[in-house]
Amino acid sequence: PMELILATTTSTRDTGLLDVLLPMFQEKTGYNVKTIAVGTGAALALGEKGEADVLLCHAPASEMKLVESGDVINRQLVMHNDFVIVGSPEDPAGVKGFKSATDALKKIADSEAVFVSRADDSGTHKKEKEVWNKLQFQPSGNAWYLEAGTGMANTLNIANEKLAYCLTDRGTYLSMKDRLDLVVLVEGDAILLNIYHVMQVNPEKHKVVEGPGGEAFVEFMVSEEVQAIISEFGIDKYGSPLFFPDAGKSMEELGG
Amino acid sequence: MDLIAEGITEAFRLLLKGDREVLRIAFLTLRVSGLATIISAAIGVPLGTALSLWSHRGRRRIAGFVNTGMGLPPVVVGLWVSIFLWRTGPLGFLRLMYTPTAMVIAQTVIALPIVTGFTMAGVGQLDPGIRLQMLSLGASSWQLLRILIREARLSVLAAVMAGFGRVVAEVGASMMVGGNLLGQTRVLTTATSMEVSKGNFGFAIALSIVLVGITYIINASLTRIQQQG
Amino acid sequence: MDLIAEGITEAFRLLLKGDREVLRIAFLTLRVSGLATIISAAIGVPLGTALSLWSHRGRRRIAGFVNTGMGLPPVVVGLWVSIFLWRTGPLGFLRLMYTPTAMVIAQTVIALPIVTGFTMAGVGQLDPGIRLQMLSLGASSWQLLRILIREARLSVLAAVMAGFGRVVAEVGASMMVGGNLLGQTRVLTTATSMEVSKGNFGFAIALSIVLVGITYIINASLTRIQQQG
Amino acid sequence: MTARQAIIELKGVKLKRGSRITLDVPDFEICPGENVAVIGANGAGKSTLLQVIACLLHPGEGQVFAGGRHVGKEISAIEARRRMAMVLQRPYLLDATVFDNVAIGLRMRHVPKKEVQVRVDEALALFGIGHLAKRHGRSLSGGESQRVSLARAMVLRPELLLLDEPMSSLDVPTRMALLAELERIIKRTRVTTVFVTHDVTEIPFLADRTVIMAGGKIIADGPVRDVLRQDLRGALSQLAGAANWLLQESGEG
Amino acid sequence: MTARQAIIELKGVKLKRGSRITLDVPDFEICPGENVAVIGANGAGKSTLLQVIACLLHPGEGQVFAGGRHVGKEISAIEARRRMAMVLQRPYLLDATVFDNVAIGLRMRHVPKKEVQVRVDEALALFGIGHLAKRHGRSLSGGESQRVSLARAMVLRPELLLLDEPMSSLDVPTRMALLAELERIIKRTRVTTVFVTHDVTEIPFLADRTVIMAGGKIIADGPVRDVLRQDLRGALSQLAGAANWLLQESGEG
Ligand SMILES: Nc1ncnc2c1ncn2[C@@H]1O[C@H](COP(=O)(O)OP(=O)(O)OP(=O)(O)O)[C@@H](O)[C@H]1O
Numbered sequence A: 001p002m003e004l005i006l007a008t009t010t011s012t013r014d015t016g017l018l019d020v021l022l023p024m025f026q027e028k029t030g031y032n033v034k035t036i037a038v039g040t041g042a043a044l045a046l047g048e049k050g051e052a053d054v055l056l057c058h059a060p061a062s063e064m065k066l067v068e069s070g071d072v073i074n075r076q077l078v079m080h081n082d083f084v085i086v087g088s089p090e091d092p093a094g095v096k097g098f099k100s101a102t103d104a105l106k107k108i109a110d111s112e113a114v115f116v117s118r119a120d121d122s123g124t125h126k127k128e129k130e131v132w133n134k135l136q137f138q139p140s141g142n143a144w145y146l147e148a149g150t151g152m153a154n155t156l157n158i159a160n161e162k163l164a165y166c167l168t169d170r171g172t173y174l175s176m177k178d179r180l181d182l183v184v185l186v187e188g189d190a191i192l193l194n195i196y197h198v199m200q201v202n203p204e205k206h207k208v209v210e211g212p213g214g215e216a217f218v219e220f221m222v223s224e225e226v227q228a229i230i231s232e233f234g235i236d237k238y239g240s241p242l243f244f245p246d247a248g249k250s251m252e253e254l255g256g
Numbered sequence B, C: 001m002d003l004i005a006e007g008i009t010e011a012f013r014l015l016l017k018g019d020r021e022v023l024r025i026a027f028l029t030l031r032v033s034g035l036a037t038i039i040s041a042a043i044g045v046p047l048g049t050a051l052s053l054w055s056h057r058g059r060r061r062i063a064g065f066v067n068t069g070m071g072l073p074p075v076v077v078g079l080w081v082s083i084f085l086w087r088t089g090p091l092g093f094l095r096l097m098y099t100p101t102a103m104v105i106a107q108t109v110i111a112l113p114i115v116t117g118f119t120m121a122g123v124g125q126l127d128p129g130i131r132l133q134m135l136s137l138g139a140s141s142w143q144l145l146r147i148l149i150r151e152a153r154l155s156v157l158a159a160v161m162a163g164f165g166r167v168v169a170e171v172g173a174s175m176m177v178g179g180n181l182l183g184q185t186r187v188l189t190t191a192t193s194m195e196v197s198k199g200n201f202g203f204a205i206a207l208s209i210v211l212v213g214i215t216y217i218i219n220a221s222l223t224r225i226q227q228q229g
Numbered sequence D, E: 001m002t003a004r005q006a007i008i009e010l011k012g013v014k015l016k017r018g019s020r021i022t023l024d025v026p027d028f029e030i031c032p033g034e035n036v037a038v039i040g041a042n043g044a045g046k047s048t049l050l051q052v053i054a055c056l057l058h059p060g061e062g063q064v065f066a067g068g069r070h071v072g073k074e075i076s077a078i079e080a081r082r083r084m085a086m087v088l089q090r091p092y093l094l095d096a097t098v099f100d101n102v103a104i105g106l107r108m109r110h111v112p113k114k115e116v117q118v119r120v121d122e123a124l125a126l127f128g129i130g131h132l133a134k135r136h137g138r139s140l141s142g143g144e145s146q147r148v149s150l151a152r153a154m155v156l157r158p159e160l161l162l163l164d165e166p167m168s169s170l171d172v173p174t175r176m177a178l179l180a181e182l183e184r185i186i187k188r189t190r191v192t193t194v195f196v197t198h199d200v201t202e203i204p205f206l207a208d209r210t211v212i213m214a215g216g217k218i219i220a221d222g223p224v225r226d227v228l229r230q231d232l233r234g235a236l237s238q239l240a241g242a243a244n245w246l247l248q249e250s251g252e253g
């Protein structure tokens, strides 16, 4: 069978959404999709090197660089969920209920409360950096700012252990909630949206890249059928959907 | 501690129920690591024996390299193997990346120095008189090799078991070159590490119990041969 | 292949420039894995020797367990150690999670069966006459142990090197119980694996070259002792 | 009892190997000052007997008493062993220098360093291997190894010396010299000895009591002359015959 | 030359161990049918000489010729070795049954299974160890091991048989029987032999030529009687003296 390599992030894979979608895609198009779940940076790098045919990522700024360099084409908005700031119920910095993520991080920095960062160039980490940048504050090097350099689940564990604050995607937090003491403190700010794009690697840059298959996959992800599935996914398990379908919308509409 | 109880219950449930996916994953684990172990034993045991007989000065240097090879990080091996096997790499045309074959290759690279190094140490510890006596009875080089391996079988089998243990337990390389593809290259370690990254610790423990169980069965049978005197 | 060239150049640049962060990480790697190796050698070498002398029927079973332990997946060890060390775990009050001490504990658990298993095989391969002769000269149990270890030093040192190689190269457990915290628990393997996940393959190769270099230096000195006859 | 407390006593000792009984000694004792030769065919159980005496092999059945005390109960095997020294049939030298090989027993007993030096040098000289002191134990010739093995036991000045075919690889002059020397040492120090040999010509020098073994059992035990009479005549006359032949031939030539 | 092509010839052989020369043989040859005894003090280089002849030790200097062909150049060491069989001074038995230990050389030569069975059984019987066939090589007594080691070499029916102190651990009756048997085999098969011994009484049975070594050199070489005359008289008369003493004493008692 024809083969298509999809490079995506571990957090995407971990939700299980792809396990539902990919068999459908194979049935429709005959492509056997190999999902390589790696860090966001690695996923983008694999695309840039021509080692993948399509990418599904959540780091818009980095993705735009590849679009500009022509390494990827046909980039389309697929869905979003959101990031939240979690922390111990005691909330030593007192950020509970803040509407603005920026204000919350500032308060945390000012009170030098322990904050655990993924610090691994993942989509989540890039989002966190975006907020710090808005504050024009460089947290790295402070004793209260722990740089974990590891996956989301492990980072949450560290935060739980240190009773620290942490920026996390809601999906991972929900799946681990039962065994964490951490609670959601800040949510709903537009900047905290976690936006997923699908894009195909430019077949003109590398001979080996599977062009038609990539195109088909992008089409598939933004198709109505798939978008409907996305809107339902996770309700049975968590009581609320894990993602919100966004095909056809623009970034401005999402407020990101 | 609840996690442990949960994991153990889950492990039994999986095994008793004969969960098809878990069985398939366990079977692939055995196939990939077993094959890698067999290949490294086929190369490493004679090689280690030959090296231990080699009285040249270069031996110490080579021993140093082999012993360093015992400490090759799986992620690194995975990365190097990837560089060769990637579609755009020198062996890309073979299209081996993200297949069980690629995993066998990476695991062989990991197990080979372990098997070689320990065979070298074990055979090197034999009384040199055995070598002289066998040669004096007319042993050819290959016959000598076979005899010495048999005499040092306690160490040689430990070497093979360590090689198997190493590759069946490693995750970095399998993840890199296999990609943890469901139904294709997912093995017990990559599955465990995925469950850990999902935060499903209970299920991860269940998988790890299955893995350790398999290792125990294999190594207990090898130990049986080893300790048979 | 460019990646390899890039990695090698980068490795030399890091070392020559004496990049402070990399040096600190390398030093922590040595400290953690070195300590874990020393502890497992201190326990595993005498234990393995004692087991190999033990003629009880239970030995084969224990040998089977030890040999299985050689194949414990680091992620699994990391997970189990975590369960004990987590704040809510039975040893949580010690507050060891995400400290180098936790990493030493996990790595010791990984190295111990390897050191024990190979010492057992190596000492078990000695001529039993040595044991009788030493006892007849009045050796106490401890003196006998010391003498046998010295006689089997080829295997025993290989065992220690394999233990060191295993823990210095493993990433699963260190990542889990250490957390790869910058400046606190980041070691070369966790850093390498982080760079791989970031897609910085060149830098990852550079780090891995540093790691393999360190392993080579340590193991070459141990090999020197080992091959000294 | 107190006057001649046996140094070693075996009572009802039976030792099985697999399903075969390789040693069956209902009652056997060695008294202080005795010098016992053990002879018998290959596989008769001589080495096994010595190893049981040396508390190296634990018999499945029966008891061993050292100085009247039950080994393993009233006295530990290690303590019992420290009063003896044994030369095994096959010399097992450690992977160390000859000096260290000979010194090992003294070091086990925490003898002061200076004394070790003196006593080891003495022992090396006695066996004519002083020049080998710095050589490596594993690089010696057969006879050299055997001398080291002897030196290693003698240097301990034990109460009881157990020698398992200690001179089988020695050259004739050395053997002659050593026989005389051992005879002298035995007379002077009144050390108790048990030695195994196939060379009956050694017996008159070293033994006052002879034990003959066969099939794991002691079939004769008593003063040298009584025991050897029948058993040896045949073999000895052959040996003597060969020797005479040589002497005559060479006298002739 | 063609008439009596030497089976083995050493030319200008010098062998160093560390900085010491342990073998220095400018010229030495063994012709077909010769039976050579090698004697000398411990450490004289006897075993070393045998190992060089057996192509087990490669001398740093000089050449070894097997059947006139330069070993290592015109004939491989393995090929040369397959014409000989050696009994090392110390018997190294494999961790396998006695049968397998004796069969190993035949199996190396791909002798058919049935023939192996027959020849091994024969050899075991010859050395009186048929009952040990299924026993484990490492569980034998010293003398039993030595017999297995002898059987293992003899079963190969080599052109050249190298024996390094082959009877040092055998009991007297076995040794006597074996001496006679070996003498018979040598006469019948005209096998060439080189054997090392410290027991000069064996020489008249097995040798027609004697070599005396000292300090790595051959210091005498010739027919048995000529060579032994001086060297042995002293030692032999002592031995014979001891034997006579015993016989007399026992005759008296
Ligand atoms: N581990 C073992 N398993 C079975 N049989 C054994 C074992 N060790 C020794 N034997 C047997 O016990 C018997 C006595 O052995 P022992 O070594 O005492 O003989 P020995 O009288 O010293 O003979 P030798 O003169 O050959 O040294 C022998 O037949 C030997 O094969």
Ligand SMILES: Nc1ncnc2c1ncn2[C@@H]1O[C@H](COP(=O)(O)OP(=O)(O)OP(=O)(O)O)[C@@H](O)[C@H]1O
Pocket: D138, D139, D140, D141, D142, D143, D144, D169, D171, E017, E018, E022, E040, E041, E042, E043, E044, E045, E046, E047, E048, E049, E089
């Ligand atoms: N590996 C070695 N390194 C140094 N010296 C060695 C080595 N092997 C043997 N020798 C020495 O070479 C000399 C000759 O040894 P060889 O074994 O030939 O003696 P031998 O005549 O057989 O003596 P023995 O009667 O004791 O068996 C001895 O002095 C021995 O110590």
Ligand SMILES: [Mg+2]
Pocket: D046, D047, D048, D089, D164, E141, E142, E143
């Ligand atoms: Mg014996």
Ligand SMILES: [Mg+2]
Pocket: D141, D142, D143, E046, E047, E048, E089, E164
């Ligand atoms: Mg010799």
